[in-house]
Amino acid sequence: EAAKYEKKVMVLDFVMPTPLGNSWGLGGTCVNVGCIPKKLMHQAALLGQALQDSRKFGWQFTEEVKHNWMTMTESVQNYIGSLNWGYRVALREKKVTYENAYGEFVGPHTVKATNKRGVEKLYTAERFLIATGERPRYLGIPGDKEYCISSDDLFSLPYCPGKTLVIGASYVALECAGFLAGLGLDVTVMVRSILLRGFDQDIANKIGEYMEEHGINFVREFVPIKVEQIEEGTPGRLKVTAKSTKGNQIFEGEYNTVLLAIGRDACTRKIGLDKVGVKINEKTGKIPVNDEEQTNVPYIYAVGDILQDKLELTPVAIQAGRLLVQRLYAGSTSKCDYANVPTTVFTPLEYGACGYSEETAVEKFGEENIEVYHSHFWPLEWTVPSRDNNKCYAKIICNIQDNERVIGFHVLGPNAGEVTQGFAAAIKCGLTKEQLDNTVGIHPVCAEV
Amino acid sequence: MGWEEKQVRGYPEFVQTAQRYHGRPIFALFCGDKDAEGRSWCPDCVTAEPVVRNELRNMPDESVFIYCLVGDRAYWKDPNNEFRKNLKLTGVPTLLKYGTPQKLVEEECFKAELVRMLFTED
Numbered sequence: 001e002a003a004k005y006e007k008k009v010m011v012l013d014f015v016m017p018t019p020l021g022n023s024w025g026l027g028g029t030c031v032n033v034g035c036i037p038k039k040l041m042h043q044a045a046l047l048g049q050a051l052q053d054s055r056k057f058g059w060q061f062t063e064e065v066k067h068n069w070m071t072m073t074e075s076v077q078n079y080i081g082s083l084n085w086g087y088r089v090a091l092r093e094k095k096v097t098y099e100n101a102y103g104e105f106v107g108p109h110t111v112k113a114t115n116k117r118g119v120e121k122l123y124t125a126e127r128f129l130i131a132t133g134e135r136p137r138y139l140g141i142p143g144d145k146e147y148c149i150s151s152d153d154l155f156s157l158p159y160c161p162g163k164t165l166v167i168g169a170s171y172v173a174l175e176c177a178g179f180l181a182g183l184g185l186d187v188t189v190m191v192r193s194i195l196l197r198g199f200d201q202d203i204a205n206k207i208g209e210y211m212e213e214h215g216i217n218f219v220r221e222f223v224p225i226k227v228e229q230i231e232e233g234t235p236g237r238l239k240v241t242a243k244s245t246k247g248n249q250i251f252e253g254e255y256n257t258v259l260l261a262i263g264r265d266a267c268t269r270k271i272g273l274d275k276v277g278v279k280i281n282e283k284t285g286k287i288p289v290n291d292e293e294q295t296n297v298p299y300i301y302a303v304g305d306i307l308q309d310k311l312e313l314t315p316v317a318i319q320a321g322r323l324l325v326q327r328l329y330a331g332s333t334s335k336c337d338y339a340n341v342p343t344t345v346f347t348p349l350e351y352g353a354c355g356y357s358e359e360t361a362v363e364k365f366g367e368e369n370i371e372v373y374h375s376h377f378w379p380l381e382w383t384v385p386s387r388d389n390n391k392c393y394a395k396i397i398c399n400i401q402d403n404e405r406v407i408g409f410h411v412l413g414p415n416a417g418e419v420t421q422g423f424a425a426a427i428k429c430g431l432t433k434e435q436l437d438n439t440v441g442i443h444p445v446c447a448e449v
Numbered sequence: 450m451g452w453e454e455k456q457v458r459g460y461p462e463f464v465q466t467a468q469r470y471h472g473r474p475i476f477a478l479f480c481g482d483k484d485a486e487g488r489s490w491c492p493d494c495v496t497a498e499p500v501v502r503n504e505l506r507n508m509p510d511e512s513v514f515i516y517c518l519v520g521d522r523a524y525w526k527d528p529n530n531e532f533r534k535n536l537k538l539t540g541v542p543t544l545l546k547y548g549t550p551q552k553l554v555e556e557e558c559f560k561a562e563l564v565r566m567l568f569t570e571d
Contacts (some may be wrong), residue, residue: 093557093563223464
């Protein structure tokens with residue numbers, strides 16, 4: 001965007017390899033080890049389900065359908081490779097200088113870039129934008145870095161993970177557990193306390209229930225204390241020992257793969273921010289910025305997952321970045337609107353949401369001032385193959401004091417992301433319950449509920 | 450050792466040649482056929498060829514550069530021709546690094562900088 005306004009721009013992108021030596025190309029987390037491969041693998045799992053359903057719709061095939069991990073992973077990685085290449089071409093065409101080097105501040109207006117061969121170069125600039133994102137957190141227990149994998153490794157794993165233990169209850173943990181099970185693997189999820197912290201808990205529990213009923217094992221209220229290797233191999237065999245959070249019970253299990261998904265930490269500690277005086281939250285590593293994405297140092301800005309108190313979503317980061325550049329170089333005054341940002345969790349039963357969760361709405365407006373409308377629904381496509389008839393669910397939360405304005409939208413069901421996008425636009429326009437009631441539904445689709 | 454060039458015509462010859470050099474970096478430039486005077490029916494190919502040839506020295510050692518004539522205009526326009534179907538080519542000229550998603554299509558091939566980037570990318 002900045003290059004559009006004739007600015008001289010340089011991008012420093014470098015991926016520190018994972019403990020197991022994995023790295024990737026230009027594009028950041030979303031493209032390489034996040035949203036893109038995740039959605040593709042989720043789709044692979046959905047297609048498996050569709051193949052099962054198809055028999056009830058009249059498709060006849062006698063062979064048992066099996067899944068090949070390598071075929072899927074190769075296709076996914078190939079697509080990601082084309083995206084990496086596309087970005088390289090786009091940057092070049094727009095005359096943005098790109099260096100595959102690790103950047104860190106060494107003094108005012110100056111960064112040092114170190115490439116993978118250790119060669120250092122110094123660069124100065126008028127302004128800097130930090131968008132270094134996050135990396136998966138490790139547990140800090142014996143065997144974690146040597147034997148466990150994270151989402152950074154999963155999407156390019158050169159062998160099928162086999163029987164897998166997922167540690168964590170974040171959306172990353174549940175989405176991965178979901179598609180791995182959907183591909184036919186034996187999956188267990190170890191949860192310390194609640195599922196999907198920060199999301200509507202009523203829905204989080206429904207998601208957990210659905211996953212459990214569909215063959216994913218849950219081990220609740222336990223934390224792992226060590227991981228040992230029983231046998232080497234691709235995959236090998238690992239033994240996990242865990243302790244209960246509520247007593248002295250010990251849990252032991254054997255798995256081919258252990259996937260850690262307990263959270264992500266901002267990459268802000270080793271980029272020399274102290275040398276230029278940028279304040280970070282010491283505890284979380286996040287950077288506080290004003291509503292113009294500016295840090296406490298006027299010529300240094302930040303966007304994306306590293307920002308304090310802001311949503312960790314790709315489109316939010318992109319929007320914030322674009323608007324920032326337009327404000328700096330094209331005379332715009334638009335600021336990034338972080339309210340009512342829609343999001344979707346691609347668990348086996350997808351969850352789309354926009355606005356407040358029920359708990360947060362009650363906290364902010366008071367229980368007597370909000371009204372919740374909800375309904376279970378049975379997608380027409382699920383009737384014939386006799387799939388669950390009481391699992392899909394939708395609810396809206398309205399603010400009674402403000403014309404019953406819709407302040408929270410939640411839907412649990414197939415294609416939740418597609419459904420939510422339209423409603424997000426309506427909510428941005430100030431949708432009220434009455435307007436929603438007056439909108440004629442499309443039939444037969446899930447969204448008409 | 451430097452690099453070497455192989456000139457081929459048509460899909461089967463291309464595949465045979467690419468397979469023979471499996472293990473070495475292979476770059477391929479696909480152009481429309483040339484007439485008796487050596488001019489291609491594809492004007493963009495005429496523009497791109499000198500740009501690409503000028504950058505060949507930037508290919509890594511041991512590289513193989515395959516210069517492939519795809520066929521006449523009628524063959525190329527057929528949506529089911531083997532290059533479109535099997536190599537997923539969408540236009541000529543196309544310059545690609547065989548076995549990777551890295552490629553440059555049509556006007557992208559006119560830009561020396563992009564061509565150089567394709568040849569020198571890890």
